[in-house]
Amino acid sequence: MKSAWLTCWLAWPRPPLAAAPREPVVAKAATQRISFSGPQARALWQPRLERLGEAALAIELEMVRRKHIAATVLWTGYDGIEALTERVRAIGLEARPIKASLGYAADWSQDASIDEPKRLLDYAFLIGAAPLDAAMADPAAEDMAETAIRFGYPACCAESWANHLRRGGSDPLARVLAREDKTAVPAHTALAVLGLGPVRHAPCSTDCSATRDRSRPFLDLGRELGFVEEMSWLEEIAGWTVGASLVNGVAEITTAAFRCTWLSDEGPSQPRLAAPARRPEKRKAAAIELVDSAHVLAELGTGFESAGFASPFAMRSRFSAVVWEQTAALRRATTAVHIGCGDGLLLELIAQTKPKLRLYGTEEDTAAAEAARQRLGASFPVLGGTSTDVFAVLSRLAPEGIDLAFVDPEQLGDRDALAAISAIARSIIVIGTDRSLRRFRDIDNLAATMGLALLPGRAARVSATLSPAMDRLH
Amino acid sequence: MTVEVRPLGDKCNIKCRYCYQEGIRTAGNVPTRYDLDAIIATLDRLGEPFSLFGGEIMMTRRSDLERLMQLGFDRHGGVGMQTNGTLIEERDIELFRKYRVRIGISIDGSGPLNDARWAGSLAATRRATARIEAAIETLCREGMPPNVIVTLNRMNAAPGRLDVLCDWIGFLGSLGVRKLRLHLLEQDETEGGEGLALTAQENLVALRRLRRLEQELPSVEFDIFTEMAAMLGGDDARTSCVFHACDPYATRAVVGVESDGRLGNCGRTNKDGVTHLRASREAFERQLSLYRTPQADGGCQGCRFFLACKGNCPGTAIGGDWRMRSIDCPVWFGLFEDIETELLASGEIAISRSELRPDLEAKMIAAWSIGDNPTLHSLLQPADST
Numbered sequence: 001m002k003s004a005w006l007t008c009w010l011a012w013p014r015p016p017l018a019a020a021p022r023e024p025v026v027a028k029a030a031t032q033r034i035s036f037s038g039p040q041a042r043a044l045w046q047p048r049l050e051r052l053g054e055a056a057l058a059i060e061l062e063m064v065r066r067k068h069i070a071a072t073v074l075w076t077g078y079d080g081i082e083a084l085t086e087r088v089r090a091i092g093l094e095a096r097p098i099k100a101s102l103g104y105a106a107d108w109s110q111d112a113s114i115d116e117p118k119r120l121l122d123y124a125f126l127i128g129a130a131p132l133d134a135a136m137a138d139p140a141a142e143d144m145a146e147t148a149i150r151f152g153y154p155a156c157c158a159e160s161w162a163n164h165l166r167r168g169g170s171d172p173l174a175r176v177l178a179r180e181d182k183t184a185v186p187a188h189t190a191l192a193v194l195g196l197g198p199v200r201h202a203p204c205s206t207d208c209s210a211t212r213d214r215s216r217p218f219l220d221l222g223r224e225l226g227f228v229e230e231m232s233w234l235e236e237i238a239g240w241t242v243g244a245s246l247v248n249g250v251a252e253i254t255t256a257a258f259r260c261t262w263l264s265d266e267g268p269s270q271p272r273l274a275a276p277a278r279r280p281e282k283r284k285a286a287a288i289e290l291v292d293s294a295h296v297l298a299e300l301g302t303g304f305e306s307a308g309f310a311s312p313f314a315m316r317s318r319f320s321a322v323v324w325e326q327t328a329a330l331r332r333a334t335t336a337v338h339i340g341c342g343d344g345l346l347l348e349l350i351a352q353t354k355p356k357l358r359l360y361g362t363e364e365d366t367a368a369a370e371a372a373r374q375r376l377g378a379s380f381p382v383l384g385g386t387s388t389d390v391f392a393v394l395s396r397l398a399p400e401g402i403d404l405a406f407v408d409p410e411q412l413g414d415r416d417a418l419a420a421i422s423a424i425a426r427s428i429i430v431i432g433t434d435r436s437l438r439r440f441r442d443i444d445n446l447a448a449t450m451g452l453a454l455l456p457g458r459a460a461r462v463s464a465t466l467s468p469a470m471d472r473l474h
Numbered sequence: 475m476t477v478e479v480r481p482l483g484d485k486c487n488i489k490c491r492y493c494y495q496e497g498i499r500t501a502g503n504v505p506t507r508y509d510l511d512a513i514i515a516t517l518d519r520l521g522e523p524f525s526l527f528g529g530e531i532m533m534t535r536r537s538d539l540e541r542l543m544q545l546g547f548d549r550h551g552g553v554g555m556q557t558n559g560t561l562i563e564e565r566d567i568e569l570f571r572k573y574r575v576r577i578g579i580s581i582d583g584s585g586p587l588n589d590a591r592w593a594g595s596l597a598a599t600r601r602a603t604a605r606i607e608a609a610i611e612t613l614c615r616e617g618m619p620p621n622v623i624v625t626l627n628r629m630n631a632a633p634g635r636l637d638v639l640c641d642w643i644g645f646l647g648s649l650g651v652r653k654l655r656l657h658l659l660e661q662d663e664t665e666g667g668e669g670l671a672l673t674a675q676e677n678l679v680a681l682r683r684l685r686r687l688e689q690e691l692p693s694v695e696f697d698i699f700t701e702m703a704a705m706l707g708g709d710d711a712r713t714s715c716v717f718h719a720c721d722p723y724a725t726r727a728v729v730g731v732e733s734d735g736r737l738g739n740c741g742r743t744n745k746d747g748v749t750h751l752r753a754s755r756e757a758f759e760r761q762l763s764l765y766r767t768p769q770a771d772g773g774c775q776g777c778r779f780f781l782a783c784k785g786n787c788p789g790t791a792i793g794g795d796w797r798m799r800s801i802d803c804p805v806w807f808g809l810f811e812d813i814e815t816e817l818l819a820s821g822e823i824a825i826s827r828s829e830l831r832p833d834l835e836a837k838m839i840a841a842w843s844i845g846d847n848p849t850l851h852s853l854l855q856p857a858d859s860t
């Protein structure tokens with residue numbers, strides 16, 4: 001952002017100035033800390049804010065020239081001093097340095113160094129008709145209200161600002177923002193720190209009518225100087241609803257177009273000003289019911305040792321990987337069986353992936369078969385008994401045959417069983433368990449050792465389809 | 475600085491009950507289109523390594539995703555990717571290998587332990603969890619173990635379930651997972667999330683248990699403990715954003731590259747559904763205020779761990795107001811205390827107990843006041859070497 005606004009900016013508020021060195025950090029930082037609510041808001045308002053800043057500066061100088069106010073204070077960096085003095089001189093006014101303050105590290109040019117500290121400072125200039133008394137911006141305590149009036153404060157605001165300064169305050173908006181009652185802060189007041197114009201003094205309250213009355217002449221003068229569009233934007237802004245708060249000495253103003261923030265010097269030494277902004281109480285969701293860890297373990301999967309796994313986690317993870325690898329095959333299938341289904345975990349995972357699949361399980365161990373029935377519910381038959389009986393029942397239940405049969409060949413033991421399965425299943429999927437993969441390193445090796453041929457795939461896969469060329473099993 | 479590329483913004487295929495982005499999605503602020511050229515132009519300008527991020531990054535069209543991966547690989551030798559893992563498919567594995575994608579997967583536990591990452595129904599949730607577990611195991615078997623991000627919540631880390639969580643982490647270690655990142659659940663984020671958060675005390679108990687676990691499992695490392703120890707040692711060059719005086723107006727530690735290529739902030743401080751653009755200047759009002767605000771008022775005044783912790787992530791601030799310290803303060807404080815004790819016992823320095831602390835704090839405050847944010851490491855160097 002390059003503009004006159006940023007090489008030279010209005011002090012906020014007008015003098016008398018606070019004793020604390022809050023300027024120029026606050027006005028400059030607040031300006032540079034504008035955070036727009038979106039790209040459209042930025043496209044529209046960033047250039048407008050810059051032009052409003054320039055208009056405010058021109059109007060302020062004109063007010064001094066016309067002697068509406070005694071003087072004003074402008075800030076600039078070291079490199080802006082010359083331009084500022086020239087600009088002021090051109091309209092017959094004088095500029096006098098009254099204060100300097102360490103600027104922002106990010107603004108320091110590459111070549112500026114601590115050997116040349118003057119280039120690291122920002123400078124405040126009093127601007128007025130000659131001869132200028134530099135002390136007028138920082139008057140003695142007894143003159144403060146009077147000085148404020150000469151700088152354009154309404155009497156009510158002059159009095160309250162003087163009192164605030166005497167008590168050691170420094171932020172003109174601290175009291176306004178920290179109010180407990182949430183009457184909306186007028187937008188021009190809340191945004192005054194950005195140097196947009198109409199409110200240039202510290203207002204005594206959010207509803208000070210004298211402060212409101214001061215905007216009219218400002219807008220009129222602006223239009224007279226040719227800032228017609230700018231003044232209409234200001235009128236638009238006046239209608240904005242703003243959120244304004246001060247929490248632990250950090251102020252934040254939020255509008256629909258942007259938000260900005262600044263560190264108020266009014267921090268811990270002050271009495272606690274505001275309760276932190278809390279979000280509205282939400283309806284509490286029903287408390288989560290938690291079963292104990294024994295139930296969790298059961299739900300994770302039981303019988304992992306006999307199924308050939310090192311832990312319930314390993315079994316669940318592996319079966320999940322099998323389902324994941326067989327996504328395409330499962331998508332095409334309408335029926336599937338898990339031979340030796342244990343507690344039914346693989347079938348459950350398959351059902352979660354493809355609920356319409358007709359699923360069967362077989363399990364010789366009666367306790368495990370019972371666990372499987374528990375897990376799967378009544379809609380999936382889990383067949384007990386020895387393998388030969390089971391296959392007979394299975395072919396009766398699914399006379400049209402079964403699309404996919406998942407098997408752990410190691411557990412199946414002999415090739416006769418495999419042949420029996422291939423008689424009823426169109427496709428056999430071999431699963432690697434911890435036990436078998438530890439023994440045979442990978443699934444291809446496992447199959448080769450058992451004299452089985454697999455369809456090709458990733459070497460690291462944990463399941464594979466038996467080659468249909470295994471007709472010789474019959 | 476971490477650069478997070480977010481072509482689809484906060485768009486996600488599952489809706490974790492506690493996700494910090496839920497508010498944004500509820501507000502309807504999710505981009506429907508993205509401009510890949512603009513994104514790439516921004517990445518070129520930044521010239522920094524980046525991570526693919528979301529929402530859920532894997533919802534991006536594969537060919538576009540591949541272009542981004544390739545860009546990361548060509549420029550920086552690889553690219554990070556944070557995903558919920560549910561959309562990874564077998565064909566993606568070669569993509570990950572080819573472009574050296576460093577994958578981070580979020581999951582809170584096996585099967586039912588991950589139920590807080592809700593996907594609409596119980597069956598859909600369990601299906602999503604199974605896909606995540608499959609992706610982790612597969613990536614490990616393929617020699618590309620992912621980092622795993624675990625959010626502690628009532629489902630996986632309630633007192634009665636901690637042992638199960640630890641056993642599961644042991645299992646991940648046996649698969650080959652080396653790094654885990656632990657997140658604390660934001661305590662009052664989404665409506666559904668409210669029953670899920672652990673109390674500060676429970677969080678502390680869980681984290682202490684996990685720290686012991688880390689010592690029992692030499693192959694597994696939890697970033698958070700390592701980083702906290704590094705911070706206390708004044709070695710903050712590589713620790714994560716939460717320890718680096720994050721400014722919610724311009725989250726320097728995390729920069730988002732959004733769907734139209736513009737720069738965004740880290741979304742964790744976004745509480746009202748408005749994704750504000752970055753301010754042109756980073757500043758440290760929050761830390762300056764916390765340093766001088768009494769703890770009773772939501773500040774950190776007098777805390778000996780302030781240099782290391784700095785009030786922590788503003789996205790976790792008390793009451794959702796970024797100006798307050800982290801609601802997880804008791805957890806941070808307790809862990810810092812543990813780690814401090816151990817550092818001192820082994821004869822190492824802890825800046826919290828160092829006589830240099832007042833001086834370091836003064837230097838840090840002075841630097842923040844003028845908008846500067848030096849590392850502790852640089853402040854600890856002897857003056858003549860800088």
Ligand code: SF4
Binds near residue numbers: 715720727728740
């Ligand atoms: S808001 Fe929190 S998570 Fe985001 S960058 Fe800041 S510290 Fe990191």
Ligand code: SF4
Binds near residue numbers: 769807
């Ligand atoms: S431990 Fe708590 S008090 Fe201390 S710095 Fe962190 S948040 Fe602040």
Ligand SMILES: [Zn+2]
Binds near residue numbers: 155204208209210
């Ligand atoms: Zn008044």
